[in-house]
Amino acid sequence: MSEQIDSAIEWGRARCAGISDTPKLDAELLLAHCIGKTRSYLYSWPEQQLTHNDWQQFQSLITRRLEPTPIAYLVGEREFFSLGLKTSPAALVPRPETELLVEATLAVCLQQPGADLLELGTGTGAIAIALKVECPTIEIVATDISSHCLELAQLNAVRHKLSIDWIRSDWFTQIDGRFDLIVSNPPYISATDTALEQGDLPAEPIAALSPGPTGLEALEVIIAESPNYLKPGGYLLLEHGYDQENEVAGLMREHGFVNVDCKLDLNGLPRVSLGQLGK
Ligand SMILES: C[S@@+](CC[C@H](N)C(=O)[O-])C[C@H]1O[C@@H](n2cnc3c(N)ncnc32)[C@H](O)[C@@H]1O
Incomplete structure (x- = not known):
């Protein structure tokens, strides 16, 4: 029937x-x-x-x-920044909110043709791929701790005929050199937040969602280490939780960042912070 x-x-x-x-x-x-x-x-x-x-x-x-099971895992695809991306249960499903991080990063990249950019925690490759499509002159190194994520990100880059360097790394451990920009949407949900048990989140990789009890662990490492991998005047751009703006701004200033600013998402929530390393 x-x-x-x-x-x-x-x-x-x-x-x-x-x-x-x-x-x-x-x-x-x-x-x-x-x-x-x-x-x-x-x-x-x-x-x-x-x-x-x-x-x-x-x-x-x-x-x-x-x-x-999230729709994106069932159909094997999700659109991000108007680009079709393959998805898998190994990687976070790219979120519309993360387009704000791409837009904020593009605003800097478009002023610096040929800039060197490092993306930490690339997942499906969504951020790196959207940036390379919109600003082809930038050179991108994208990392993840998960080899499954990197394989998926590489497939997505091939699909869009893009050249990006992929490195498996625990944040900065395998990274050499200095960059004009560092961008990341790291895990930032507290391990005790009940949101992790709700909706589709239990089906997504926990390492992509939560870095530990406070939710700030990954942001702290990235902000503290970035000055060692940025050129003077280089930019750090981070997505974070709507209630983490003050901690992120404080950490950025503590580690030598100036012109610290925060972008609001479509709901008026502070979700992306950026700062420039003092010269
Ligand atoms: C919130 S997801 C972001 C994925 C993708 N950039 C996006 O915005 O859709 C965080 C990513 O960081 C990666 N990650 C977690 N811990 C890491 C670590 N110690 N070093 C590098 N990457 C890590 C996860 O595997 C995951 O892909």
């Missing part, structure tokens, strides 16, 4: 309603993925009958969605 498109979406929506804020969208994305069409196709042909295989695959993906 099979289903038609509109009734399959309603079936999926009803099941996802308990675990997702966007149950209809989830059902549509998964069904579009199963039949290899766009979401607009679903609206154009609501009465089309699904094949037996497509209906079976859709039911199986909805079951996995309820675990919950």
Whole structure:
């Protein structure tokens, strides 16, 4: 027994309603993925009958969605900065909020053609790839502690025909030289924050989400070490939690950064801080 498109979406929506804020969208994305069409196709042909295989695959993906498994892991893709990126459970799903970090970094890069940039904790490669697409003259070294993340990031760079140097490193341990910019979206959620148990977060790698009990551990290392890897006047740009602005600004000043500033996201929350190493 099979289903038609509109009734399959309603079936999926009803099941996802308990675990997702966007149950209809989830059902549509998964069904579009199963039949290899766009979401607009679903609206154009609501009465089309699904094949037996497509209906079976859709039911199986909805079951996995309820675990919950993030949509990006089920369809193997996520869009970031208008670029399609492969995803895998080894890497954090790139977030729309992180586009603010890319925009703030681009504003600096566009003033410095040919700048050398280091990205720490690249995950899918989202930040490095978006920066290289938007500003092809910059030279980028991107790192992660996870070899699985680096393999995925490399695949994404090949897909977009980009040249980026990838280094497996525990923050700065394998890094030589000095850069014009260092950028990072490090793990910054406290290990005791109950948010880690909510929504899709339990399905994502804990090392990508939480650095330890305070949530500041990775930010502290990166801010303290960056002056050893930045050229005089170089920039450090960091994503952080909405409630970490003051700690990040204090640490930056303590370690010799000037012109410390914070950018607000679309909800008016302080999410990206930057500073310039004193000359
Ligand atoms: C919040 S995720 C950011 C991923 C990606 N840059 C993004 O914005 O979507 C943090 C990343 O830092 C990496 N990471 C965690 N600890 C690390 C360490 N000690 N050294 C290097 N990378 C680390 C994780 O593997 C993860 O990919």
